[in-house]
Amino acid sequence: MQATGRAARAARRQGSHARGDRASPDRPALRQLDANTLHTRQLEGATAPCRCQAPTQAACNGCEEAEQQRHQQAEEQAQLYAMQQQQRWQELTETARPLQQPQQQAVGQPRALTTGPSERVCARRAHKGAFCFALVPGQASGQALEVELDCTALAFGGQGVCRQDSGFVIFCNAAFPGEKLIACITAIKRGHAVATKLRTLQAHDHAVSAPCPHFGPCGGCTLQNLEYAAQLTAKREWVVSALQRIGGFSQAESLVTSVIPCRDIFRYRNNMRFSFGPKGGSHFGGPDPDTAAEIPPPDLALGLHPRGSGTTVLPVSTCHLQHTDADKILQIMNSWLQTLASEPQAAAAPASSSSQGTLEPSPPDAQGAASHSKSAAAPQPSSSAAAQTSNERQPRSGFRAQRGRRGGQRGGRGKHGARGSLPQNSPQGPPQQFLQELVMRQGLPEGGKPTFMVDIITSYHAPDRLQSVLRTIQEQVPTVKTLVNTVAATPRSRNVKTYPISGPHFLRQTLCGLDFRVSPRSFFQTNTRQTEMLYSTVALMAGLKPAIDIKQLPTGVQQAVQQDCKAEGNPSGSERPVLWDIFCGVGTIGLSLASQCSKVIGIDGAGGGITDAGLNAHRNSIHNAAFFQHDLAAPNISTKLESLPQPDIVITDPARAGMTPAFLAYLRNCGAARIVYVSCDPSSQARDIRQLTAKDNGGAQYQLMPGIVPCDMFPHTAHIESVALLTKL
Ligand SMILES: C[S@@+](CC[C@H](N)C(=O)[O-])C[C@H]1O[C@@H](n2cnc3c(N)ncnc32)[C@H](O)[C@@H]1O
Structure with a gap:
């Protein structure tokens, strides 16, 4: 059993090889692959992205094999648990x-x-x-x-x-x-x-009364009834504990600073994703999600997942973490849903879905007058290549509102979900089979007046069905500047297209004095104002000048990043360092530091983000930055990066899973004097830091500097961002 488990883990870690390629994973044919060539695999009725390097589904056999081994291992573990349960049960029943x-x-x-x-x-x-x-x-x-x-x-x-x-x-x-x-x-x-x-x-x-009427059943906020100061204490403890338990740093308590608190602890999120799904309050006592298909289809609701359920939806009328205008949009959508429910099915489903959107453009304004007038008439899909969604790293909570695999009528691939094909002009079905998610993103263009992008995610393209509700939104919420419709066969589908309906096809954000464009599915930090605190901490740890006045940071943090980290001055010794912004998204960190560097290299797996990053360099007249699309989890990543100029400073900001062993090994050899590690998961950060600081692990050894700074980007939720500095020994 152990050998099987080890084999399965190894297969998962390294990714599988294409058929006939086991002995030579670095063959030239494979080197040309990038994130766009990733395919999907089928596991237990759901489609998931496959991490193997095979160019096509047909060429991939290793992942299937690894899955089988994983299943076998899980079965063996389950038997072991069954034996252990009896013993534990006795202990508990006392x-x-x-x-x-x-x-x-x-x-x-x-x-x-x-x-x-x-x-x-x-x-x-x-x-x-x-x-x-x-x-x-x-x-x-x-x-x-x-x-x-x-x-x-x-x-x-x-x-x-x-x-x-x-x-x-x-x-x-x-x-x-x-x-x-x-x-x-x-x-x-x-x-x-x-x-x-x-x-x-x-x-x-530290009990306080939670202001949100949905607190409790809602799976979004879990800490709203805990005093904010106590939330910060707990969040710091999570970082300390992960460094101790997983990182092996017994003195972690003295390494971690106080948490950078968030100034606005409500209405701070610039990105909310609500699900359409079967109405449910709490999963406990409700139908078993695994057998939900056998019970009558529940009512369709728009909201967030209740605690403990990834399949049902708790209808919500407000969310205290989003802007009040987003609340208004949510309420309009909810009223529309009620009218749909009261209409006979045929009335809700026009005979043909092939017509294009005919929504009247919203009144022209300085931001998007030109595109308002033409986009409704001829919607064009944006690139379908982007591998990441805008929420790629969002907390695994009600906010990341994805339906489960078998959520009653709409789970699984369904009749429109054939692998690789995106349904177009499908026959009209009931709203349950059409509506998937509502995404609202808030931009902050220069001048500080918020604007909104509304994206309705549907399982096929039928813009007529959205026309009335979108018109109401435009009429009643003038801050909505952009309307788009993303079509995805299933909620987890990678094969998606975004159709512009009205307004500019991107959001504008002002951050660290720069102007960024963010496409509908590109990543952008969810708490715009707090991001400036985060990035300034990153800048100080990199030995560079921050965008904000350092006095805005808590005193303990100021001392730690200035003194303990000895962050003054350029660590590389060169006048202007080469900076790598790894997992760069739309290029925000690298571009905000570009004026102090000789070169900025940004790398990310999402093609849409990389396109935005290039355009962002251009719109801010930054000429020393270049962005590349690479899957940094690819086993042969070192060969893809070898032609790039060596970094003096690496800033890495991966998704929750952290970095792969192969990429960590690459980092140890990349020659950077400093690595600044930004993370939204203290556990994976501690694990990766352990790899980078281990002796005799191949390549250079790094040391973790005191002054690891937690930064609260997500008040009332069980999530924390933290920034750590590692210097080359
Ligand atoms: C937490 S975001 C950080 C983005 C950016 N640093 C920022 O502050 O906005 C993580 C980024 O990692 C990228 N990513 C996730 N997995 C990746 C992979 N395997 N290879 C390359 N990029 C990946 C995502 O596209 C996303 O942009």
Whole structure:
């Protein structure tokens, strides 16, 4: 079993080889591949991007093999868990008693545990990378275990940590330090159990009332009822703890500064993604998502996923993290949805979907008068090559509102979801099969007056069906300057096209004194103002001048980045360093520092972002920056980058997964004097730092400098950004 597990892990780490290519993954044919050539694979009824390097689906066989090994390993693990469960169960039942009446609480009704062929269900869920709900052999149907817990800490991800006298840990949702509560055990895992809060016996130490009416059931904010100062304390602790546990830095407590707080803790998000889906409050006590297809189709709702469910949608009328104008748009969309529900199906579905959008352009303004007048008549798809969505690195929460694989009627590929083909002019179906997501992005052009881009994501192109609601939005919310319609066969589809409907086909953002354009599916940091704090910290760690007055940073952070990091002066010794902006998005970090560098090289896997980055250099008259599209997770990445000028400073800002071992090995050899590591996941950051600082790991060894700076980009959510400086020994 161990050998199988190792093989599967190795296959996953390295990516698989194309047929007949096992011995030579660096063959020239493969070197030409880039992110556009990535294909998808089919796993458990859902399409997922395949990370292997085969040029086509047909050429790929390794990933399939690795998946089979992963399945086998998961099954073996599930059997092991089943044995361990019995033992854990006894430990838990000492303090537990059967739940008499399942109770409906704000946090959700406990899921009834059922007797059944638990091994089969366990194995099935384990395949998907998730664990089973505790289906314990011998437990009577409808019974769950109620336990009294004391919460002592908040774990990364926002779960309350409740330690039993024996030391056994139960993670409980919606539990906060200092709180005494009653909870229901929902899963027992290898070293811990998972519980759902039923009711509070004694409030937690820093309780405040949450202003949002959807707080509780909504899966978006999880910390809104925790005082902001306590949120910051917990977030700093997550960074410290990851460095200790995963990075192996026992003195981490003294390495991490206080958190840079966010000035505006509400209405700070410039990007919100709401889902259309079957209406649901809480997953617990509701239908099993795996068997949802067997129950009658629920009502269609627009909102965020409730806590604990990735398949149903909690209807929301407001979100306190977005601008009030975005609330208005949300309400217009919700009213429209109600009218659709009350209309007979035929009325909602015009006979032909082939006509083009005929929406009246919004009144011309300084920003987009020209494109307003022509785009509605002849919508042209934007590039379908971009591999990333605008939300690529957003927190895994209600905000990243993606439907699950089998979410009732609209999950899976469905009839329009044939691999590789994007449905056009499909026969009209019910709204459930048409509407996928509503994305609202807020721009901040020079002058500081917000503008909005509204993107309705549908499973096929039928602009007539959106015309009435888009017209209402334009009439009632004048700050909406851009309307687009993205067509994606499935929510996770990579084969997508964005059709402009009205207004300029991009958003404008002012950041660090520069003017950026951001296309509908390009990444941009979600908290624009706080991004200036983040980038200024990055600049100081790189030994460069920040865009803001350093006095805006907390005193502890100022001291750390100026003194402890000895960030004054240029580390490379050369007058103007060569700076690499790795995972550069639309080029924001590199371009904001370009005036202090001899060259800026930006690299990202998303073609759309790279195109924007080039245009951004041009619109800001920056001539010493160049941007390249490369998949930095490719095993042969070093050969693709060898022709670029060597960096003095590397700024790396990967997505949540962090960097691959192959790319980390490349970084150790790239010769940079400094690596500034920006991350939105302390765990993957700590893991990668461990790789870069390890002795005898090949290439140069880096040392982690004191003054790791957490920066709160996402108040009220269980997410934290952190910036670390590594210098070459
Ligand atoms: C967190 S964003 C950072 C963007 C940018 N630094 C910023 O501050 O706006 C992460 C970026 O990594 C890119 N990315 C994710 N996986 C990648 C891969 N395998 N290869 C190259 N780029 C990747 C995404 O396209 C995205 O732009």
